[in-house]
Amino acid sequence: MKKNTNQLLRFTTAGSVDDGKSTLIGRLLYDSKSIFEDQLQAIQKTSERKGMESLDLALFTDGLRDEREQGITIDVAYRYFATPKRKFIIADTPGHIQYTRNMVTGASTANVAIILVDARNGIVEQTKRHTFIASLLQISHIIVCVNKMDLVDWSEDKFTKILSDYETISSKMLIKDIQYIPISALKGDNVVNRSENMPWFLGAPLLHTLENMHISSDTNKVDARFPVQTVIRPQSEKHSEYRGYAGKIAGGIFRTGDDVVVLPSGFSSRIESIHLHKENLDEAFVPQSVSITLEDDIDVSRGDMIVKVNNRPTCTQDLDMIICWLNNNPAKPRAKYTIMHTTNEQKAIIKEVLYKIDINKIERDTEDKTINMNDICRVKLRTTQPLMVDSYNENRITGSVILVDDATNETVAAGMIV
Amino acid sequence: MNKYYLNYIDELESEAIFVLREVVAKFQNPVILFSGGKDSIVVSHLAQKAFYPGKIPFSFLHVDTGHNFPETIEFRDRLIKKYDARLIVGAVQESIDQGRVFEEKGRNATRNSLQITTLLDTIEAHAIDSAIGGARRDEEKSRAKERFFSHRDDFGQWDPKNQRPELWNLFNGKYSQGEHFRVFPISNWTELDIWNYIHREKIEIPSLYFAHQREVLWRNNTWIPKSDFLIIDESEDIEMKKVRFRTLGDITITGGIESDADNLDKIVAEVAMMRETERGNRADDKRSETAMEDRKRQGYF
Numbered sequence: 065m066k067k068n069t070n071q072l073l074r075f076t077t078a079g080s081v082d083d084g085k086s087t088l089i090g091r092l093l094y095d096s097k098s099i100f101e102d103q104l105q106a107i108q109k110t111s112e113r114k115g116m117e118s119l120d121l122a123l124f125t126d127g128l129r130d131e132r133e134q135g136i137t138i139d140v141a142y143r144y145f146a147t148p149k150r151k152f153i154i155a156d157t158p159g160h161i162q163y164t165r166n167m168v169t170g171a172s173t174a175n176v177a178i179i180l181v182d183a184r185n186g187i188v189e190q191t192k193r194h195t196f197i198a199s200l201l202q203i204s205h206i207i208v209c210v211n212k213m214d215l216v217d218w219s220e221d222k223f224t225k226i227l228s229d230y231e232t233i234s235s236k237m238l239i240k241d242i243q244y245i246p247i248s249a250l251k252g253d254n255v256v257n258r259s260e261n262m263p264w265f266l267g268a269p270l271l272h273t274l275e276n277m278h279i280s281s282d283t284n285k286v287d288a289r290f291p292v293q294t295v296i297r298p299q300s301e302k303h304s305e306y307r308g309y310a311g312k313i314a315g316g317i318f319r320t321g322d323d324v325v326v327l328p329s330g331f332s333s334r335i336e337s338i339h340l341h342k343e344n345l346d347e348a349f350v351p352q353s354v355s356i357t358l359e360d361d362i363d364v365s366r367g368d369m370i371v372k373v374n375n376r377p378t379c380t381q382d383l384d385m386i387i388c389w390l391n392n393n394p395a396k397p398r399a400k401y402t403i404m405h406t407t408n409e410q411k412a413i414i415k416e417v418l419y420k421i422d423i424n425k426i427e428r429d430t431e432d433k434t435i436n437m438n439d440i441c442r443v444k445l446r447t448t449q450p451l452m453v454d455s456y457n458e459n460r461i462t463g464s465v466i467l468v469d470d471a472t473n474e475t476v477a478a479g480m481i482v
Numbered sequence: 483m484n485k486y487y488l489n490y491i492d493e494l495e496s497e498a499i500f501v502l503r504e505v506v507a508k509f510q511n512p513v514i515l516f517s518g519g520k521d522s523i524v525v526s527h528l529a530q531k532a533f534y535p536g537k538i539p540f541s542f543l544h545v546d547t548g549h550n551f552p553e554t555i556e557f558r559d560r561l562i563k564k565y566d567a568r569l570i571v572g573a574v575q576e577s578i579d580q581g582r583v584f585e586e587k588g589r590n591a592t593r594n595s596l597q598i599t600t601l602l603d604t605i606e607a608h609a610i611d612s613a614i615g616g617a618r619r620d621e622e623k624s625r626a627k628e629r630f631f632s633h634r635d636d637f638g639q640w641d642p643k644n645q646r647p648e649l650w651n652l653f654n655g656k657y658s659q660g661e662h663f664r665v666f667p668i669s670n671w672t673e674l675d676i677w678n679y680i681h682r683e684k685i686e687i688p689s690l691y692f693a694h695q696r697e698v699l700w701r702n703n704t705w706i707p708k709s710d711f712l713i714i715d716e717s718e719d720i721e722m723k724k725v726r727f728r729t730l731g732d733i734t735i736t737g738g739i740e741s742d743a744d745n746l747d748k749i750v751a752e753v754a755m756m757r758e759t760e761r762g763n764r765a766d767d768k769r770s771e772t773a774m775e776d777r778k779r780q781g782y783f
Contacts, residue, residue, distance in 0.1 A: 068489045068490075068491060068678075069485075069489050070489055070490055071487060071488075071489065071490060071493075072488075072489075072490035072493045072494070100756070100758050100759040101758050102758050102759055103759060139627045139642065139643070139645060140627070141623075141626040141627050142619045142626055142627075142669070142670070143620075143626065144619070144620045144670070144672045146672070146674070150490070151490040151672075151675070153670055165647060166647075168647075168649065169647045169648065169649055172649040172650045173649075173650060173651075279487075280485075280486065280487040285486055293500070293503040293504065293507055294503050294506050294507050296533055296534075296535070296536045297536070298535050298536040298537065299536075300535075300536075300537075302535075303535045303536075306535055308535075310503050310532070310533070311503070312496060312499075312500040312503075312651075317486065340531065341530075341531040341534045342534065349486050351488065351493065351496055351497075352488065352492075352496050353495075353496040353497075353499040353500050353503070353532070355534075366507055390647050402656070404652045404654065405652075407504075407507065460650065461650065461651070464649070464650045464652065465652070466649060466650075466652045466654065468654050468656055470656075473654070473656035473657060473658060474646055474654075475646045475647050475648075475649075475654045478647070478649045
């Protein structure tokens with residue numbers, strides 16, 4: 065059997081309410097033949113019942129009862145499709161309600177953000193906001209899809225103007241890779257199939273772009289980080305000496321024989337073996353889940369991090385980070401929250417709010433120190449015990465945290481370490 | 483020279499193993515919800531890989547409707563023995579005998595929704611704080627919104643509009659007394675991913691998934707197997723067909739498809755060409771457009 069080398073690409077879609085986001089997703093699924101007959105029949109029936117002339121592709125993304133009744137999307141929904149080249153996971157985030165919260169959630173694991181712009185309206189406030197969130201969450205690739213090109217006579221001038229307007233906002237932000245594609249999700253132009261209406265566009269259609277973009281470098285393969293999840297100690301005669309540290313590599317590459325140090329204790333040792341199930345590996349890399357055994361019998365437990373001797377994260381109780389508030393209850397000044405970081409869990413207080421970011425203007429507000437739902441703020445936190453962190457820009461896994469309110473057990477904030 | 487990236491199957495496997503290990507770290511009394519179907523078999527296989535050379539650190543919970551394929555129960559018992567695991571059985575028949583639930587009447591009656599009460603009673607009786615399931619987001623539209631760590635209130639209910647946001651791979655498993663979690667390690671897998679994985683890992687699955695000769699009758703656009711629990715109309719004919727099942731539920735509601743796929747190569751090829759969703763043959767999902775969501779809210783799998 066040919067070795068499977070198809071990668072997994074996760075993307076999120078952002079757009080205002082009528083930018084045709086659901087239609088685009090429906091189109092991608094439909095034209096890539098990922099829609100099943102019984103789903104299609106259900107949609108056909110509903111389309112007819114609603115008195116629509118043609119198939120309403122947007123209905124493919126309908127979910128919960130309330131959403132179907134009200135015609136809105138409430139929560140992030142995940143969709144799946146595959147082509148002969150890649151498997152795709154779409155985090156489909158709603159356009160209006162709790163926008164920031166949902167987009168941040170969908171963006172946190174995405175390789176790519178598709179930002180939809182209505183060709184008739186050009187760049188709007190929402191576009192800025194979406195781009196800002198995508199850059200804040202350090203999504204490696206942005207694809208700006210200028211949609212509804214059919215409604216502007218497939219005009220190259222319109223497209224070029226939008227592209228140039230977009231550059232003025234994006235050039236101020238930290239974004240690694242942007243591509244632009246003129247599309248019509250409704251008619252299918254440049255989504256899966258190349259548009260015959262826009263011969264002036266020499267780039268690839270959206271699906272081709274998604275299938276071929278380079279994503280192997282989206283994770284940090286340089287700084288080796290292994291947060292210990294759990295210790296495996298079989299209580300059996302056969303494996304009575306076995307002591308394996310189970311975890312998912314959060315960065316870099318580990319090899320057997322590597323000199324390592326366990327943080328925060330600082331004990332050093334050498335990697336004796338790396339394995340997954342019965343398979344012994346000479347090396348393992350992010351994002352593999354493996355078990356590691358060390359040559360020395362030292363005290364290691366959940367929440368510890370195994371790293372290479374000469375490449376260590378910052379070990380600190382004082383964190384400077386950007387947080388996005390996700391809860392209806394505003395942040396309580398100097399209140400204690402549970403902070404979750406990799407496999408570590410501590411208590412933390414928000415010591416200081418440095419500024420709030422007005423995401424409509426992309427400006428700092430140093431006056432207003434309250435933190436409410438959907439606010440994005442730069443804050444200083446202090447934790448009860450040190451955490452082993454990297455900056456979020458260096459590593460999305462070791463640079464991210466969530467805050468949990470102990471009174472309600474709800475996840476109230478997402479944080480990215482500066 | 484090695485390439486430093488994973489193919490999607492390895493990446494899905496790694497993600498699922500990570501989730502299973504988080505469960506052990508975050509909960510006191512987790513179980514694997516075991517139905518005998520391919521998805522829960524894959525979850526068990528992943529659990530074995532995650533904790534090797536240790537044993538699977540979860541008990542198995544089977545909600546037994548009494549309307550099983552005999553093959554399913556045989557398979558279950560063999561698997562429990564293989565993993566040297568503890569099996570907890572919640573019997574729907576007991577819930578009926580105790581008057582906790584009432585059987586549906588008529589030709590389309592099933593015990594499907596009765597399972598909810600039995601499941602929740604069993605979770606409570608055994609103080610289970612985390613039930614690991616093999617549900618996948620691609621299966622059904624309300625499942626598309628499900629979290630990896632899915633909170634259930636003290637009535638066992640799911641509130642889809644008020645779910646905790648789930649970011650990166652930081653899972654919040656905090657709960658209050660009486661509440662529990664459902665955990666779905668293979669959320670991001672599709673039916674085809676499951677089959678490719680079963681094929682790659684050579685995982686043993688019940689014979690029902692392979693094409694075989696069986697007595698069936700045509701009802702609701704699918705081949706329903708003949709069984710003691712089936713009420714057969716005079717107008718319905720029992721026929722002998724070569725069928726296989728894409729999903730396994732109760733014998734009364736699980737429809738088979740005509741197929742020649744009698745080995746894994748053929749099944750993978752067949753699933754790749756499928757034009758109908760796998761739950762399209764499940765009468766329990768056909769009751770209304772939001773049948774699954776309604777059951778899930780109450781505490782269904």
